[in-house]
Amino acid sequence: MRAEIIAVGTELLLGQIVNTNAQYIAQGLADLGIDVYFQTVVGDNTHRLQDAIRIAKGRADIILFTGGLGPTQDDLTKDALAAMLGRQLIIHQPSMDKIEALFVSRGVHMVESNRRQALMLEHSDPLHNETGLAVGNALIEDSTHYILMPGPPREMKPMFDGPVKQWLRSVLTIGKPLYSKQLRFAGIGESNLEAALIDLIDAQTDPTIAPYAKEGEVALRISTKADYEAEAYSKIDEVIALIEPRVGQYLYAKEDIPIEEAVVRLLRKSMKKIAAAESLTGGLFAELLTSVPGSSSEFNGGIVTYTNEMKHRLLGIPLNQLEGPQAPGAVSESTACLMAERVRDLSESDIGVALTGVAGPAESEGKPVGLVYIAIAPKGAATLSYTLNLSGNRSIIRLRAAKAAFYRLWQLLNENELPNAAK
Amino acid sequence: MRAEIIAVGTELLLGQIVNTNAQYIAQGLADLGIDVYFQTVVGDNTHRLQDAIRIAKGRADIILFTGGLGPTQDDLTKDALAAMLGRQLIIHQPSMDKIEALFVSRGVHMVESNRRQALMLEHSDPLHNETGLAVGNALIEDSTHYILMPGPPREMKPMFDGPVKQWLRSVLTIGKPLYSKQLRFAGIGESNLEAALIDLIDAQTDPTIAPYAKEGEVALRISTKADYEAEAYSKIDEVIALIEPRVGQYLYAKEDIPIEEAVVRLLRKSMKKIAAAESLTGGLFAELLTSVPGSSSEFNGGIVTYTNEMKHRLLGIPLNQLEGPQAPGAVSESTACLMAERVRDLSESDIGVALTGVAGPAESEGKPVGLVYIAIAPKGAATLSYTLNLSGNRSIIRLRAAKAAFYRLWQLLNENELPNAAK
Numbered sequence: 142m143r144a145e146i147i148a149v150g151t152e153l154l155l156g157q158i159v160n161t162n163a164q165y166i167a168q169g170l171a172d173l174g175i176d177v178y179f180q181t182v183v184g185d186n187t188h189r190l191q192d193a194i195r196i197a198k199g200r201a202d203i204i205l206f207t208g209g210l211g212p213t214q215d216d217l218t219k220d221a222l223a224a225m226l227g228r229q230l231i232i233h234q235p236s237m238d239k240i241e242a243l244f245v246s247r248g249v250h251m252v253e254s255n256r257r258q259a260l261m262l263e264h265s266d267p268l269h270n271e272t273g274l275a276v277g278n279a280l281i282e283d284s285t286h287y288i289l290m291p292g293p294p295r296e297m298k299p300m301f302d303g304p305v306k307q308w309l310r311s312v313l314t315i316g317k318p319l320y321s322k323q324l325r326f327a328g329i330g331e332s333n334l335e336a337a338l339i340d341l342i343d344a345q346t347d348p349t350i351a352p353y354a355k356e357g358e359v360a361l362r363i364s365t366k367a368d369y370e371a372e373a374y375s376k377i378d379e380v381i382a383l384i385e386p387r388v389g390q391y392l393y394a395k396e397d398i399p400i401e402e403a404v405v406r407l408l409r410k411s412m413k414k415i416a417a418a419e420s421l422t423g424g425l426f427a428e429l430l431t432s433v434p435g436s437s438s439e440f441n442g443g444i445v446t447y448t449n450e451m452k453h454r455l456l457g458i459p460l461n462q463l464e465g466p467q468a469p470g471a472v473s474e475s476t477a478c479l480m481a482e483r484v485r486d487l488s489e490s491d492i493g494v495a496l497t498g499v500a501g502p503a504e505s506e507g508k509p510v511g512l513v514y515i516a517i518a519p520k521g522a523a524t525l526s527y528t529l530n531l532s533g534n535r536s537i538i539r540l541r542a543a544k545a546a547f548y549r550l551w552q553l554l555n556e557n558e559l560p561n562a563a564k
Numbered sequence: 565m566r567a568e569i570i571a572v573g574t575e576l577l578l579g580q581i582v583n584t585n586a587q588y589i590a591q592g593l594a595d596l597g598i599d600v601y602f603q604t605v606v607g608d609n610t611h612r613l614q615d616a617i618r619i620a621k622g623r624a625d626i627i628l629f630t631g632g633l634g635p636t637q638d639d640l641t642k643d644a645l646a647a648m649l650g651r652q653l654i655i656h657q658p659s660m661d662k663i664e665a666l667f668v669s670r671g672v673h674m675v676e677s678n679r680r681q682a683l684m685l686e687h688s689d690p691l692h693n694e695t696g697l698a699v700g701n702a703l704i705e706d707s708t709h710y711i712l713m714p715g716p717p718r719e720m721k722p723m724f725d726g727p728v729k730q731w732l733r734s735v736l737t738i739g740k741p742l743y744s745k746q747l748r749f750a751g752i753g754e755s756n757l758e759a760a761l762i763d764l765i766d767a768q769t770d771p772t773i774a775p776y777a778k779e780g781e782v783a784l785r786i787s788t789k790a791d792y793e794a795e796a797y798s799k800i801d802e803v804i805a806l807i808e809p810r811v812g813q814y815l816y817a818k819e820d821i822p823i824e825e826a827v828v829r830l831l832r833k834s835m836k837k838i839a840a841a842e843s844l845t846g847g848l849f850a851e852l853l854t855s856v857p858g859s860s861s862e863f864n865g866g867i868v869t870y871t872n873e874m875k876h877r878l879l880g881i882p883l884n885q886l887e888g889p890q891a892p893g894a895v896s897e898s899t900a901c902l903m904a905e906r907v908r909d910l911s912e913s914d915i916g917v918a919l920t921g922v923a924g925p926a927e928s929e930g931k932p933v934g935l936v937y938i939a940i941a942p943k944g945a946a947t948l949s950y951t952l953n954l955s956g957n958r959s960i961i962r963l964r965a966a967k968a969a970f971y972r973l974w975q976l977l978n979e980n981e982l983p984n985a986a987k
Contacts (some may be wrong), residue, residue, distance in 0.1 A: 152776050154600045156590030159786070160583055163605070168581030176614060177577045180605035182586070190600060196619055200612075212755045213775065214766070247953055252759040272957055351580075417868075423854025424847030427868045433848025434925055434958060442874035444867050445840075445850045451865035451911060488874060502857055535857060538877060 142313060144170050144177045145192055145201035149208040149218050150292055153185040162207040162297055168221055172319045173309065174201065174366065185215040191225050198285050203309070208292030210275035212254040218289055221457065223262050226282055230260040233267045236276040268304040272296050279308045286312065320373035321348075321364035324381065327400045327548035329391040331359045331438070341380075348380050358400060358544060393551050399427045400547040405556035408439040413491040415550075417443040418456055418484035420471060420497040421513065426543045432446050442486040452476070456483040470506040472497050474514050474526045481518035493518040494550065496542055501535045513542045519550060525553070565601045565736060567593050570616055570625035571797050572631035572641050574607040575713055584631045585720055585928045592724060596732065597741050597789050608638040614648050621708050626732075631715030635677040636692035637928065641712055642701065649705055653683040656690045659699040666697070691727040695719050709735065743796035744771075744787035744939035747804065750823045750971035752814040754782045760811050764803075771803050781823060781967060816974050823970040824852045830977035831862040836914040838973075839931065840866040841879055841907035842893060843920040849966045863910040875899070880904040893929040896919050897937050897949045916941040917973065919965055922960045936965045940972060948976070 146163050151158050163180045170177055179200065183193045197204045209218030223230050237259035244251035257334060258275040261267050268277025268288070273296035278289040288305055290297045316356030328414075335342065337354050338361075342350045348365035362422060363380050367373035385392065406473045417426050417440075427443035430436055446452040449463040451469055458479050461468055469475045477495045485493025499505045511531040518524040529545055531538045566697035570588050587601045593600055601623065606616045613632075632641030634846075648652050659682035667674035673792050681698040684690050691700025701712040711728055713720045749757055758765065758775050761784075765773045771788035777786045779975045786803050790796035808815065816826045831838060840849050840863075850866035853859055869875040872886040872894055881902050884891055892898045900918045907918025921936030934954040941947040952968055953962045 151774070153587075154590055154603065155594050156587040156600075157776065158590075159587045160603075164579040164582045167577055169579075171578050177579075178607065179616070180577065180583075180603075182603035184601065192623070193602070200615070213758050214762075215774075243955060249756075252755050254759065255755055272960065295957075313872075330788065361651055382784070416874075419847075422851075423863075424842075424850030424866055424868065427847030428851045429843075431868070432959060432962075433868060435868045440846075440870050442867065442869045442871065442878055444865065445847065445854070446865045447854060447860045448864050451839075454911060455865055455867070488877060536855060539855070 142175050142176050143201045144203040144204050144205060145179045145181065145191075145197040146177060146207070147197060148180070148182045148292075149185065149190060149206060150182070151215070152188075152221060153182045153208075155287045156182045161292055162292070163296070165298060166205055166207070166301060169306065170205075170323065173306065174319055175309075175313075185209060185225075187217055187221045190218065190221045194222065194225060197529075202284065203288070203313075204287040205288045205290065205305075205449075207290050207297055210258065210277070210289060210291045212257050213250070214254075214273075214330045216257065216275075219260055222287060222289070226262070229263045231263045232256075233259050233261045233276045236261075236267070236270075236274070239366060240274050261366050262501075266308060268300055268308065269305065270296055271299045277304065279305070281312065294514060317366040317368055319364055320370060320377065321362050321368050322374070322377050322381070323397045324361040324363065324384065324392055324397055325394040325396070325400070325403075326388065326391040327359070327390045327544060327551065328360045328391050329359060329388065331554075332532065334359050334361070334388060336392070338384060341383055345380060348377050350380065360397075377448060392496055393548075393555075399429070400544060404547050404554065405433045405436050405439050407428065407551065411554060413554075414439060414441050415492045415494060416441040416484045416488035416490040418480040418493065418495040419443060419445050420447060420452070420480070420495075421500040422496045422539050423447060425495065425539050426496060426546055429543055429547070441490045444484055446480070452480065456487070458483065467487055470508070472499055472506050472508045472514065473511060474516070474528065477514035477516035478518065478524045478526055481516035482524055483518060485518050491520050492550070494546055496546055498529070498531075498538075498542060500538045500542075511538055513538070513545070515542070515549060517546075517553060519553075525549070565598050565626060566624045567598050568620040569600060569603045570613075570620060570627060570629050571605045571715075572608065572613060572629060573605070574609075574638070575937060576605045576631075577607045584843060585715070585717055587788070588717070588721060589628055589630070589724060590728070594626075594742050596729065599980075608632060608640060608750070610640050610644045610647075613641065613644045616826055617645065617648060621706075625707065625750070626709040626711070626736075627835055627914070628711045628713065628728075630713050633681065633700070633712060633714045635675070635680050635697075637677075639698075639769065641678065642683055642685060645710060645712070645952035649685070651688075652686045654686045656682050656699045657685045659684075659693075659697070663697050682832065689731060691723055691731065693719055694722045694726065699769055700727065702728070704735065723762075723958055740789040740791050742787055742789050743793060743800065744785050745797070745800050745804070745818060746820045747784040747786065747807065747815055748817040748818050748819070748823070748826075749782045749784070749811065749814040750974065751769060752782060752811065755871075757784070757811060757814070761807060764806055764816040768803060769801050773807075783820075804903060813975075816978075823857045823967060824854070824972060827970050827973050827977065828853065828856045828859050828862050830974065834977060834980075836977075837864050837911075838915045838917060839864040839907045839911035839913040841903040841916065841918040842868050842901070843870060843875070843918075844923040845919045845962050845966050846870060847925075848962050849917065849919060852966055852970070864913045865908075867907055869903070869916050875903065878980070879903055880907065880912070893931070893936060895931045895937065897951065900937035900939035901941065901947045901949055905947055908941050908943060913945050915973070917969055919969055921952070921961075921964075921965060922959045923952075934961055936961070938969045939974060940969075940976060942976075948972070 209216045265278045275291045351362045363377045422446045452458040478497035481493040495516045501510035506559035513529040514525045602804040632639045688703035774785045846910045848867045860921035875881040903918035904916040918939045938950045953966045
């Protein structure tokens with residue numbers, strides 16, 4: 142089975158956005174064992190889009206479209222394909238109901254063009270759009286499979302992972318499926334991880350071991366093709382058994398979850414509640430933690446104190462700790478420890494976490510960009526602190542600092558180094 | 565002049581990397597006034613690459629290749645094109661000298677295949693590779709322009725910006741360069757914005773008006789080609805003068821900045837300091853605000869109170885406001901107002917902002933997912949509140965809620981509806 146991905150959108154041709162959709166879909170098709178031979182980008186132009194479809198038909202069995210399903214005049218993917226195939230566009234009533242209900246619930250006047258998002262080709266299968274209004278479409282004609290998805294990644298991804306994969310599985314006899322497990326690491330860089338495993342990576346052809354970097358974290362993907370799931374995972378687990386003795390201390394999950402989710406799970410298990418005091422990360426630590434659904438049971442709250450005055454006022458840090466020629470300053474180990482202890486006590490939490498440092502672009506208190514102090518203050522035990530020297534721009538330093546705090550928390554919780562709540 | 569970009573590389577088809585090169589080249593060509601009509605990605609396969617070239621020849625005057633110039637067996641772009649055009653590959657001696665010198669200086673044995681990087685098509689122009697070993701190529705045949713560049717972005721970018729642009733300028737009568745301005749909107753959806761301007765968008769061919777959605781915001785790009793910058797911007801400003809009377813109340817910037825940056829600028833101008841109390845957004849409001857460099861002068865701090873207990877403990881919200889059969893509850897207009905007032909007073913700020921609501925996945929207090937209350941409490945004036953009914957998943961609701969709070973702040977600050985700090 143040969144697939145082609147056609148992204149429709151003038152904004153791609155103008156270079157205003159990057160075609161990340163193509164990568165996402167290509168990875169997903171690789172997992173299904175479907176080969177992608179071409180990717181095409183074409184603008185919002187009926188004639189040129191139809192040309193691209195004609196070419197794709199000649200060289201692919203499956204054509205996946207992204208973009209051009211929205212409400213505006215520029216959105217013409219369905220119209221262009223329908224005209225080429227000599228089919229009518231019909232209304233998908235559940236989608237129309239959803240669109241109308243949304244505007245009613247918002248109390249906003251609905252612009253007529255929004256109805257276009259409920260259109261689908263006749264004799265095709267609708268594809269549910271979980272996070273948006275435009276319905277997707279799937280159909281087979283002349284043994285070519287056409288799949289139409291919206292352009293915004295937050296709409297395309299759930300549609301691709303859900304209804305599209307389901308539809309493909311139902312209509313195709315797909316080759317041996319690809320199985321894989323992801324190992325997620327924190328506290329180690331991609332090149333160090335690779336160096337520790339290079340002989341394994343080079344020697345290993347089935348399953349394959351592929352390292353890649355995620356935002357502030359590193360992952361390994363172990364993949365193999367097999368007829369049966371059990372066969373695949375037993376092969377994969379053999380490889381993991383070779384990896385773990387070498388870098389197990391950095392391995393926080395054998396599935397695709399961020400470190401903050403691993404921390405929330407450990408907190409839940411040990412029935413501990415946490416609170417955070419943030420300076421340089423400005424709320425990012427709290428934001429990552431609360432992006433884990435249900436984290437309100439483990440996260441009491443956070444205080445973002447961006448200025449010395451606020452560290453004093455909201456956290457009660459003495460001003461002579463923060464300012465003056467002899468003072469350690471806001472960016473110091475002792476201030477980090479005080480912040481962690483204060484936020485723990487104020488919120489009556491089991492653990493207080495604090496982050497203070499210099500995110501840049503300019504140095505602060507004569508301290509260099511990238512210097513970060515993290516403190517973890519468990520109730521009934523000594524406060525722990527960590528000094529980091531991070532590189533990168535402002536947003537990367539903030540992210541790496543927050544991820545490092547989660548890594549240290551994970552480490553402590555995982556090794557049961559924190560005093561038990563019951564003690 | 566119509567251009568096509570062909571990226572060569574199986575790693576792109578497998579989704580292992582994103583085709584950022586295409587975006588970079590597309591932007592550069594747009595600036596030169598060259599239209600890109602298609603982008604293609606093809607694997608490291610001679611036959612399919614030649615197919616792609618044949619198709620591109622039929623629909624483009626300029627074909628720009630990235631990838632496939634390296635030393636390995638998979639690198640076959642030059643071979644494939646040379647075979648198609650019936651040309652020999654010859655050695656580009658300066659590149660060969662450079663390659664040999666490099667290996668001598670490193671004291672490493674040179675693998676023979678490295679010589680391949682010094683090959684070029686006969687009767688073509690070499691393109692200097694400032695940051696790598698593979699020489700680029702440019703040539704004209706049958707009035708098609710072929711440009712071959714390496715795949716790694718750090719080699720491709722300097723080659724494109726330097727020798728490629730220079731070569732294009734020398735062989736083409738390039739049209740006028742493209743100038744554009746971006747208008748950024750908040751508080752209005754993409755379809756409503758387009759509906760308000762549809763006659764302008766349809767009638768307007770030069771400058772063009774193109775709407776597109778950013779995360780939680782909407783933008784318009786006004787573009788025109790002109791010989792001189794002043795001429796272009798005067799034409800663009802005429803179009804903006806038509807747009808502003810219609811949707812000016814949502815227009816927060818005439819440049820590419822997020823709404824939080826526009827808010828920071830207005831706070832700076834009015835010398836006001838702000839603080840935030842967040843529930844459902846869990847620190848995202850603070851995080852967005854502090855991602856603007858230098859925002860510490862305008863942002864005092866924030867309190868993330870994810871639970872009722874924390875709303876009570878850290879913000880002093882009475883428990884009977886939050887819990888009990890008659891209580892308004894955490895997700896209510898009156899709680900939002902109290903949170904905003906309390907965080908303002910605790911931090912001695914000029915403005916307190918609060919966000920409370922239901923981000924999902926499950927409803928809370930019997931209130932539906934997407935129900936959000938925003939309150940803005942300026943010192944010395946009545947607290948304002950806003951009710952939102954947002955759609956989307958958890959992370960989209962959080963983002964839209966935070967962006968809506970920034971929009972309301974921008975509106976108030978922009979219209980000087982807040983009492984003056986000096987009063």
